[in-house]
Amino acid sequence: MTAADNTVRRVTRRRANTRARLLDAAFTVFAAKGFGRVSIEEVCEAAGFSRGAFYSNFATLDELFFALYQERADLIAEQVAEALDADGSGLDVPASVDRVTEVLLLDVDWLLVKTDFLVHAARDPEVARTLLDHRARLRDAIAERLARAGVRDVGTAAHAVVAAYDGVTVQLLLDRDVTAARTWLAQLLTALLTDGGGAPERVV
Structure with a gap:
């Protein structure tokens, strides 16, 4: 496996981990406050990510x-x-x-x-x-x-x-x-x- 392949795998794993953390955080915040009362910023804060991380995974x-x-x-x-x-x-x-x-x-x-x-x-x-x-x-x-x-x-x-x-x-x-x-x-x-x-x- 080449160095480029290893880099791609690391990026893919990191992206999957970010997505999973955003989903887990969103679920927790939605359950506590209600879907219609939660902002993207609150989901990002709960997950420990920036808005950029959110928009790289979800529109x-x-x-x-x-x-x-x-x-x-x-x-x-x-x-x-x-x-x-x-x-x-x-x-x-x-x-x-x-x-x-x-x-x-x-x-x-x-x-x-x-x-x-x-x-x-x-x-x-x-x-x-x-x-x-x-x-x-x-x-x-x-x-x-x-x-x-x-x-x-x-x-x-x-x-x-x-x-x-x-x-x-x-x-x-x-x-x-x-x-x-x-x-x-x-x-x-x-x-x-x-x-x-x-x-x-x-x-x-």
């Missing part, structure tokens, strides 16, 4: 948020994929639902940030379209895994899974009861993935 706070969103969407898709990993004998709904609800991301700070941004996006059609695109990619990833697990009508099922997750997280924001949220989510997913059998006990 706007919206773009930074979408990077955060994609990280968590990828995590959720991965969690669902692992939980629905078929063993060749078809989907074992109770076992799969138990695995999903045991590990699925239910973080109150993230839900606060996501909800703030949802309100922001609802007032800006361009941002709303971008957020819809990101949500569609998450649904597609879930649908792909459901198809591999043998679920019929995966498009509808993926929409229903995301809607169930959204509904549970709204309740979680209000009562902060993660254990109850996981229990209720399990009831909803079991009903959805077994053709609606077994009505959930909890109602928002």
Whole structure:
């Protein structure tokens, strides 16, 4: 490997580290103050960087948020994929639902940030379209895994899974009861993935 190659690798690592620190700092500040109440300067101060470092990685706070969103969407898709990993004998709904609800991301700070941004996006059609695109990619990833697990009508099922997750997280924001949220989510997913059998006990 040449000296130039080593230099490129060091620059790439440094840039990746800067980006990661900005994302971590932004998440902390967004969760504490609310997405619409945070400036680029505050994110930079929390991360220990200049505005130049910010603009070398992100054009706007919206773009930074979408990077955060994609990280968590990828995590959720991965969690669902692992939980629905078929063993060749078809989907074992109770076992799969138990695995999903045991590990699925239910973080109150993230839900606060996501909800703030949802309100922001609802007032800006361009941002709303971008957020819809990101949500569609998450649904597609879930649908792909459901198809591999043998679920019929995966498009509808993926929409229903995301809607169930959204509904549970709204309740979680209000009562902060993660254990109850996981229990209720399990009831909803079991009903959805077994053709609606077994009505959930909890109602928002």
